[in-house]
Amino acid sequence: MGKQNMDKSKTNSRVIMAQAERESAQLEPTRRAFLRGSAAGIGAVAAMGATGGAAMAAGNPENLPPNVPEWSKMLGDSVTAEPYGIPSQYEKNVHRRTVPWLTPTGESSISFTPIQDLHGIITPNGLHFERHHGGFPHIPKEDFRLIVHGMVKNERMFTLQDLMRFPQVSRIHFVECPANSGAEWRGAQMDKLQFTHGMVSCCEWTGVKVSTLMEELGVKPGAKWVLAEGADAAGMSRSIPIEKLGDDCILAYAQNGEMLRPEQGYPLRLIVPGFEGNMNVKWIRRLEFGDQPWHHREETSKYTDTMYNGKSRRFTWSMDTKSVITSPCPEYPMLGKGYHQIRGLAWTGAGKIKGVDISVDGGKNWMPARLEGPVFNKALTRFVFDWEWNGQEVLLQSRAYDETGYVQPTIDQLREIRGTWSIYHNNSIHTWLVQKSGEVLNVQVSGK
């Protein structure tokens, strides 16, 4: 594709995004007005359920039985109308979003995965959350090099083609920014699921295990740490213990079957399963083996957790066990009394999710949910719970536990030990207040 066409397609996608946002901006107040404005409250919501849902579901009568819609009469698009397929035009509202006030620039910022709109455990490539510290580069694959040096017997420089010749592995793992839910440390703040929990995604990552390279190059005695460094304008660098690298880390060139997206590290990134997202260095250009950690900016000034007494935790790598209910949620409120399948996501850096419990009374009592679909090591895991809603106000929670026996904590328990100055590693039980109107609000509760 020529540069002009690329620019054009970029412009088009911006126009589409803007259009989608305008549409949603128009839709949302209407839905809210409908929910709030209904004098009968619960009755109106129940009626919505009975007639098949919100105004969106009413549709155009000309396309509904007994009429035959246009698309049943006219030919559709030809096979290559979209050489690289795109989502339905009716799903334009499903996209990443950011919170502009979180960061001074868009190049060093975050975008959130719309987990409220996703099903299954795999995050589509175009929806994987983004965290860049110096914008995302576009690196031609022929200009890519990875240098592995320092305390190895054979220092080596690889092209992408070289790396793709090594034995290949594919693993499904979540990547979570440790700042996910970070805005909630001091109190309930964001009023949408996408912003409370959207810094987590899960993909199939394909590449070469770092252990394969370590065996190939020979690690010198005394090597304990490896500096992983990106080729982006932030030169992202993290010290990683050699045991973790040799255990399950992957130098990945593919994501969900296709080569990495530029914003996910094209052409090569590190996957450090279960560890904080920042360590999964994108656009990786260098692995240096050494005997000490480097204490770089992103592991001292940032990605450390200051406790109540002013002392700070460092090397807080592992992502603790966490879960959240994705249906219902603020974006998708209850549609009526009666049956509702509560759905959600659980994950842990400790290994596999063992189970998830549901509470409808703010944590007084719990009932086991069912894990649905595959349960993989350090991967998003889905849970469901068949529920009858009586139309009353409910404090809805999920609580995950993992194969080590660790149980997801309350925000009170975390604050008691850590204070409220942490930014990272908030894995607390999340509470949705389901109101009589069916609307769902992010709240924080305290139980005694």
Add this chain to the structure above:
Amino acid sequence: MYKFPVSKFALGLALGGFLITSQAFAGDEMKYGFGVKPSDEEIAGWDIDIRPDGKGLPEGSGTYDEGEALFAEHCAACHGDFADGGGGRYPPLVGGTPGELSQAVRPGQPHKTIGSYWPYASTVFDYIKRAMPFGNAQSLTNDEVYAITGWLLAENDLHDSDEPMNAEALKKVVMPNVDGFFDDPRPDVKNPHCMKDCFKTVEIKSKATLGVTPTGEDALR
């Protein structure tokens, strides 16, 4: 200097990981032979990292006055003329003390700067060299990075402004918060797996009704 926390992770490694390190990864012969041996020059062009013990510090030197001028030219637009953040949204680099990191002492916001928070001076050089100025990274010479590093440390009263900053001077700087960090003690919270009558009362403490969540086009940059 750094010891692994005693955790399941570390124990597992002690049993399995170190064996792998010493045996399976110890070969001199390459099995596949893919790639090439990089030249010293190729490595040197990318090997820019600095460690707290000074490993990686290049030759070069810069004065306080040079640092002040360079900071005004390359950095002050974001960080402020006095490197105090300029009242904007970019990080302040000067001021504060480790004592002010305690929530009991300072209930509002922790005052995290190079002087109050960063444990090692080497990180200042490393970060400026690799990532600053924002939007023009890896453009400064080593002399320039030393000058800016020296100026910032002097403004934090951690370096004598009459002395040039260089590798030897940087290695001597002891940061006030060097003992302010400890290794990850997690799992730190034990939530019992209670199923029934876990609480007598539950109270809503806060609601997300602040109106700070972006909507529509506000959620795109």
